Amino acid sequence: GDSVTQMEGPVTLSEEAFLTINCTYTATGYPSLFWYVQYPGEGLQLLLKATKADDKGSNKGFEATYRKETTSFHLEKGSVQVSDSAVYFCARDNAGNMLTFGGGTRLMVKP
Amino acid sequence: DTGVSQDPRHKITKRGQNVTFRCDPISEHNRLYWYRQTLGQGPEFLTYFQNEAQLEKSRLLSDRFSAERPKGSFSTLEIQRTEQGDSAMYLCASSRTPAYEQYFGPGTRLTVT
Numbered sequence: 001g002d003s004v005t006q007m008e009g010p011v012t013l014s015e016e017a018f019l020t021i022n023c024t025y026t027a028t029g030y031p032s033l034f035w036y037v038q039y040p041g042e043g044l045q046l047l048l049k050a051t052k053a054d055d056k057g058s059n060k061g062f063e064a065t066y067r068k069e070t071t072s073f074h075l076e077k078g079s080v081q082v083s084d085s086a087v088y089f090c091a092r093d094n095a096g097n098m099l100t101f102g103g104g105t106r107l108m109v110k111p
Numbered sequence: 112d113t114g115v116s117q118d119p120r121h122k123i124t125k126r127g128q129n130v131t132f133r134c135d136p137i138s139e140h141n142r143l144y145w146y147r148q149t150l151g152q153g154p155e156f157l158t159y160f161q162n163e164a165q166l167e168k169s170r171l172l173s174d175r176f177s178a179e180r181p182k183g184s185f186s187t188l189e190i191q192r193t194e195q196g197d198s199a200m201y202l203c204a205s206s207r208t209p210a211y212e213q214y215f216g217p218g219t220r221l222t223v224t
Contacts, residue, residue, distance in 0.1 A: 004153075034212070043115075044154070044202065044215040089153050097167065098144060099213060101153030 002026050006090045006102035013109050019077040021105045023064075023090035026071070031092040033057075033066055033073040034099065038087045047075075047088070080109045113137070115216035117203050123222045124193055131189045132219045136205030143186050144213060145178055146202040147171065154202055160186060193223045 006023040013019060025031065035047040035057070048057030053068035062077045073090060090102040116135045124130050136143050141162050146154035157176070158168045162183035172178075175193075180186040190197055200220050204213040 036215075043217040044204075046212050046214070049212060091153075098156040098159055099146075099154070100156070103153050104151070 002100045004102040009106035016079045019080045021075040023073045025092045034091040036089040082109045085109045117216040121220045129191045134203030135185045140205035142206040144204040148200040198223045
């Protein structure tokens, strides 16, 4: 079935470091791809999305490019802040319906 | 938009009891989804509604689980004869139409003792 695989955490970085969180998905159909973020004690928030191959989603300095040839949607940020500490989830939709999520990657940014 | 709301935020119950959770979606969102999230894992799909019609249920949704959305607005998720394995965060999300982004509520954390 459809699945999403993302790198296990935790990822620990110093402030202003470069961030990459890897995400790959199964290639069935033509899914839209998403990154959600969950800050401590809060619900899931949509961070960014891309709906077709080569689209780039971006928000709050985060970016991810829909790569059909490698079935990937890696999340990147050029300079992380302490406030970016959270759990990040990669997800794909299924025919525009329910979402399939990866297992989540915890990011910890130290001052 | 006031966002998706869920009630209660926390529920502790004894094994074998029944529990019911409520979700109020963003107004005018006709899609409503239920997911379950266990500690350290990503959310897993349970079921979804288009208006009042329940369109799909996951294999995760055993016959002890039932969900309704009687007037196409709020939804309830009931778990009968709870088991310790039901302990999880139950998330509700809504979207305007299919293929639009889903907005999540804060979740209901269920602990079965």
